[in-house]
Amino acid sequence: MVGVIAGDAPFMEPFEGFIPGPSDGKVSLERARLEGMADFLVLPVTRSLMMRDHEAIEQTIRFLDTGRFEHAAGPEHAAPRPTPDPG
Numbered sequence: 001m002v003g004v005i006a007g008d009a010p011f012m013e014p015f016e017g018f019i020p021g022p023s024d025g026k027v028s029l030e031r032a033r034l035e036g037m038a039d040f041l042v043l044p045v046t047r048s049l050m051m052r053d054h055e056a057i058e059q060t061i062r063f064l065d066t067g068r069f070e071h072a073a074g075p076e077h078a079a080p081r082p083t084p085d086p087g
Helices: 013-018 054-066
Strands: 003-007 039-044
Touching: 003 054, 039 054
Parallel strands: 003 039
Antiparallel strands: none
16 A cells, blocks of 8 residues: 655745746656555645654554545545545
């Protein structure tokens, strides 16, 4: 099971236009998504500081415990839940 946490705070403002769309300064949110991921969360952090961000750490622990992130801002950044197989 894979969960992805992506940042949407660019590293340096002068480089903001090099990556199309919202990004962490190196990877766009669109490119951060993985096929088959269980959940996807966007936090207002840069790639280089994400590993020390309190919310990112808490969300990682939550995902490891439950298989889901907590989406306080709403489901727009969440991965779709798999539909149960009727058969």
